[in-house]
Amino acid sequence: MTGKKEKKTVVLGVLGVDAHVVGNKIMAHALESEGFKVVNIGTFSSQQDFIRAGIESAADALLVASLCGHGEMECRGFRENCIEAGIGNIHLVVGGNLVVGKQKWQEVEGRFLQMGFNRAYPPGVSPKKVVEDLKKDLEKQ
Amino acid sequence: MSLALLVDFGSTFTKIIAIDLASEEILAYGQSGTTVDTDIMVGLRKALDLIPPYLKGASYECKLASSSAAGGLGMITIGLIPELSAEAARRAALGAGAKVIKVYSFRLSAKELRELEGLTPDILLLAGGTDGGNREVIVDNARLLSQSRVHCPILIAGNKAAADQVHSILSSAGKSTLITDNVMPEVNVLNVEPSREMIRKIFIERIIEAKGLKRAEEFVEGILMPTPTAVLKGAQLLSGGTASEKGLGDLVVIDVGGATTDVHSIGEGRLVQAGVVRKGLPEPPAKRTVEGDLGIRYNARTILKLCRPERILKNAQVPHPDLGEKVKALSHRVDLLPQSVEELDLDFALAVCAAQAAMERHAGTIETVWGPQGQYFLQYGKDLTRIEHLIGTGGIFIHHPQAGTILAKTLFSSEEPFSLRPRNPAIYTDARYCLFAVGLLAERFPDTACRIAKKHLKKWN
Numbered sequence: 001m002t003g004k005k006e007k008k009t010v011v012l013g014v015l016g017v018d019a020h021v022v023g024n025k026i027m028a029h030a031l032e033s034e035g036f037k038v039v040n041i042g043t044f045s046s047q048q049d050f051i052r053a054g055i056e057s058a059a060d061a062l063l064v065a066s067l068c069g070h071g072e073m074e075c076r077g078f079r080e081n082c083i084e085a086g087i088g089n090i091h092l093v094v095g096g097n098l099v100v101g102k103q104k105w106q107e108v109e110g111r112f113l114q115m116g117f118n119r120a121y122p123p124g125v126s127p128k129k130v131v132e133d134l135k136k137d138l139e140k141q
Numbered sequence: 142m143s144l145a146l147l148v149d150f151g152s153t154f155t156k157i158i159a160i161d162l163a164s165e166e167i168l169a170y171g172q173s174g175t176t177v178d179t180d181i182m183v184g185l186r187k188a189l190d191l192i193p194p195y196l197k198g199a200s201y202e203c204k205l206a207s208s209s210a211a212g213g214l215g216m217i218t219i220g221l222i223p224e225l226s227a228e229a230a231r232r233a234a235l236g237a238g239a240k241v242i243k244v245y246s247f248r249l250s251a252k253e254l255r256e257l258e259g260l261t262p263d264i265l266l267l268a269g270g271t272d273g274g275n276r277e278v279i280v281d282n283a284r285l286l287s288q289s290r291v292h293c294p295i296l297i298a299g300n301k302a303a304a305d306q307v308h309s310i311l312s313s314a315g316k317s318t319l320i321t322d323n324v325m326p327e328v329n330v331l332n333v334e335p336s337r338e339m340i341r342k343i344f345i346e347r348i349i350e351a352k353g354l355k356r357a358e359e360f361v362e363g364i365l366m367p368t369p370t371a372v373l374k375g376a377q378l379l380s381g382g383t384a385s386e387k388g389l390g391d392l393v394v395i396d397v398g399g400a401t402t403d404v405h406s407i408g409e410g411r412l413v414q415a416g417v418v419r420k421g422l423p424e425p426p427a428k429r430t431v432e433g434d435l436g437i438r439y440n441a442r443t444i445l446k447l448c449r450p451e452r453i454l455k456n457a458q459v460p461h462p463d464l465g466e467k468v469k470a471l472s473h474r475v476d477l478l479p480q481s482v483e484e485l486d487l488d489f490a491l492a493v494c495a496a497q498a499a500m501e502r503h504a505g506t507i508e509t510v511w512g513p514q515g516q517y518f519l520q521y522g523k524d525l526t527r528i529e530h531l532i533g534t535g536g537i538f539i540h541h542p543q544a545g546t547i548l549a550k551t552l553f554s555s556e557e558p559f560s561l562r563p564r565n566p567a568i569y570t571d572a573r574y575c576l577f578a579v580g581l582l583a584e585r586f587p588d589t590a591c592r593i594a595k596k597h598l599k600k601w602n
Contacts, residue, residue: 006273007273009273009274011328016512017510017511017512017513017517018512019418019512019514019517037273039271039327039328041328041329043418044418044420044510044517044519052222052224052225052328053225053328053329055221055222055275056221056222056225056226056270056271056274056275056325056328057270057271057273057274057275057327057328058270058271058273058274058275058276059274068512068513068514069513070512070513
């Protein structure tokens, strides 16, 4: 993301009734440092908040965080809602403490990919890894 | 003696105020019916006939005017997402003193375009997309408008990356088009001031003439702004003061009119409770809302429908067995000044209902949500609970003996704890109806205007 190429725009936020703001700030910083334009809609954001911000800013990706363990419930229907709103092909990424209790990550990831997310990340993932994957994924588009 | 003459060509009445700038006294007040349909000067001359002869022919330091005659400044706004750029555009128009006829969002449909053509706005505000964001929709809407029968000036205030293309599409089709800064340059960032200034410029340069008000400028130096803008500017000056004249601080102004009820709040309305998270599009520090369905003459029947007879009668002090008939009569006799005890009482009850509803819609709200970590509070809009000054302006607050009580009834109520209305403000009325005049004087004589505003407020508590 250097040189003459325009900045990629991503919408970043924390989904649902979730006040965890620290990771959100760290992720925003990591993305901005790597040349992304970050539209940070912050905590307590609904699916519609992500989608509206995505349309208005012509975003390349929506980065959804969920830290409270209710991710599976909160994320249900996200891709379908994007399709309804006319941004069905947008790159969707989710990460955080997505489920309650100890569950095998491969199974959890499978469920979120099944829901239509392009990438899902477990707790403790490095922001660097997320940013690198995002660059690669958006390059392909 | 250094004199100023301030005129408001209102929708119903033309009002004039003569002020001595040296002694900061209001010398005379006159009003007569607005005559925009025939010759605007007729009503003005009649109003002038009501002030003392020595003031009529005096030499004035300035003669300035505002206007909401001929339907006021009617605007249509277009944005992309209803809650984002379309809402930002609506707020820009309201703050510029406009009557927002309709708000459109997304790509205009053929049906919407036909409807829009029929609404004949004075100005159309075209927004959509953050800077560098979505450009397809605003460009498509420009193409649709370029082929339409819309003839009013179009102000472009959307994605800056698309603005030149939008301008080119519209101007090459012969539309009168101007560009200003985006009303929402980033998601959840409001930037309404450049649009407000540009709307005022268009109002002065084009709308005055288009509405048949130009003749008035033979007498006054200029019709500077729509009436609501003058009131908002007056409120801003009264709140913020000047370098040498202290303002009152954050305040709310309510104007209950015959057709509409306006509420202006000056202040950030920041969070005052711990643990509350603010959501939604930010509010402008100088915020105006207009309730087109709340007015105690033209819209008296709408108040009856909205608030039901029970609520009106709860606020009345004498029985009104024929409430429906009385309200119907009021909506036809729009220039009626109440005389009898019953008429004054019904005006009081209707004004309370209108002011309460308008304040409730203007003030922010708290929503409670539950998560795994417990209860959270989300704030939408402005928190007005700590506002220290509440002011009533307009007809009923000049004449009604219980004007202060009308305002007191709009305050915070423990029955509706999530409506963030003022809790314990000082209550005033603009007893000499000078707030619009203060707004007109604000640019040229800010210190004097500020002192005049403070001096002529009538305190009720």
